[in-house]
Amino acid sequence: MSEERLFSWHNRVVKRSVIALVALTIVSMLIGFIWLPPVHEDFTLEGLWAGICRAAGVPANWGSDNASQAGTSTSVVLEPAMARAGTNAEIGRGATLALNCTMCHGAQGMSRSDAPNLAGQYPEVVIKQLEDYRSGHRSSPIMEAIVNGLSDRDVRDLAAYYAYLPKARTAPTTYDETLPALIRVGDPLRNIAPCISCHGGVDQKLGAPWLEGMPKRYLVTQLKAFIAGTRHNDPGAQMRNMARAMTDAEIDEVATFYARKASNGEPGRAAP
């Protein structure tokens, strides 16, 4: 065996294998990068090089057209760090600032009007929604006016404060057959995911608000606003797409469900 050298051009097995592999690679590259791209009907690029770049996955104009920017639902990027609990100092400052909000959102964040509860709301939700009001991605004449007076730090402190307050309904939805089907399992054929897979119960996704105990009118209004497109700050149109598939009766059913309070016969549990 010692007389036969491995890495040598005189080794027939090696020589043929290398040639075959190189040939196969070159041929498939030629087909994939040069021959196939211009064959596509929608091929509009000009020149060989543009075709090769496209086949290599290089974006022709990455982020250079601002048109797409205008259509985005929000400018807030949700990051897990936004969900951390606030320090005592932040919560204290937030509590003071929140005195301007009690008129509508209620003392301790429990709304008595149709304005949403803020008590126990996740911090990243409050931050995102306030940022969206500020940037015009979510519109509400009242809230837009209010948020203009708030600094970034104010927003964070308010979020910390409200997250610290006990929730309107502390018992999370548990899964049993009595829950409305949309909440439990959604409707896959209409592309409606189960509400409890984002809004808590099964999973609570970053940025999905705590809905339990919200005023029913508020919930209905928001869902209808998602349908009409007057509210369009949900990233990836995740709520709009689902809401559009829902009937009025279903909207009423889920809103009634989420609006129920712990006091309605069900014992509340301490927040986790």
Added chain:
Amino acid sequence: MFVARRLVLAHFWVAFVAFLGAIFLGEWQMFMRSPLSAWINNPEHYYRSVTAHGTVMAYVLPTLVAMGFGYAISELALKRPLIGLRWAWTGFWLVIVGTAMAAITVALGKASVLYTFYPPMIASPFYYLGVVLVVVGSWIWVALMSINLRAWRKENPGATVPLAMYGNLAGAYLWAWTSVGAAVEVLVLILPASLGLTDTINAGLARVFFSWTLHAIVYFWLMPAYIAFYSIVPRAIGGRLYSDTMGRVAFALFLVFSMPIGIHHLFADPQVGAGFKFVHAAMTAMVSVPTLLTVFTIVASVEIAGRLRGGKGMLGWIKALPWDNPMMLAVTFAFIMLGFGGAGGIINMSYQLNETVHNTQWVTGHFHLIFAGAIVIMYFMIAYDLWPQLMRCGSMPAGLMRTQLWLWFVGMMVLTMPWHWVGILGMPRRMAYYDYSHPELQAQAWTVTASTLGGLLLVISAVLFVYILARARRTHEAPVPYTFSEPIHMPARTPVALNTFAVWVTMMIALTLVNYGWPIVQLASLEQASVPVIPIGGR
């Protein structure tokens, strides 16, 4: 065997007990999804189960079987005691600790990421650390296999490496290189995000790294089965191996082609260029070559057995085959499932056809047929074949074994054929819930019931399998010396390229650089390619 007997037994026992647990989870998933049961109401439990089932079946079982079988081959084929027994036990315990860590994290609901590491979904760091320990344990095995072969070569200069050991090392080197993709993904991208050091992750890049591992890991699972085809089957059915060289060529081709083709898992991924998708698709077609070579060689070897037993004529040899021999049944079943699964695989890898089956139940059907069917049935045979050596238990109960194999084969077909069918109709995979009252789904409900029944057969078969292994008792007779298949003609001289790995490993690495280099560089250098992570079970 010399010193590795208990080591191999430990690997096999853990592998098969974990397998038994995971198969119950699989059947539970099938049942929950079927019209036979009311929906459990918490899809998270379903995904938790999928994660556990997949992690055990895809990572723990094949890794332990490949390791255990590898150690056994090293002693039985090289006829010398295993070097590095201590290290081997260290590797084993790393795998065990890693598995336990991942399993506990999954059970707590902190890692329901479906065992494929697709960010931005991120599980608890303990899950990933557990998987890393499993992989590190298996790297020890890779090193030991290489060291043992080297020691043997020193003692036998110029001799031809036994085919079983050649395949064993091919599998080890393949695994060493292919696991690098997921290792980089986990260590560089996922763990920092999982530990909370970063809030965003380059999900596209992570997927590309995962695909680096994803295809060839399948071939790592498959290697023990192919080694068994070449080096156990012909002997067990009383035949000769048709060609020793063909086996080496097949293993070498697997080494070169099974790795740099994983982008066929990303056909629907907009971030990867179509040119690379085409190249990977074309090269995926190449991995069917070693499989076809193997099928040809093994069928020819089986024919030799038939003729040695007096079979005559075109097809007469088939009747003469030892059909009451469990190995004969197993290899037949394996090839039937490999045939269907392989045909399905060719559809998956065709860039265009893939669109119709992408992410449907078809895919689940495909890999169950190939892996859980063709490959795992050979894992059973490997265990049965080695058991008399390992347990010194005399011969194994052929009748029970046949029943077990039949159940596995029928169960797997009944499980996967409906999956293929509904996959074509568009049923998505990884769905926890189906509304069978919906008029458009009602017609498909029976298929899910059928699969559930197929799954039940598999559960019975798995229980029977473990029972057969467990009932083996030590006898006082010394075990019959273990042998591997004899080739019909042993070539006087094996070409040095087919007796070593350097050329094939070089080609594998070079082809990886060509096929993966640019997509990785490009995605890694894209600005604003990172997205916020989505921690699973975080709240």
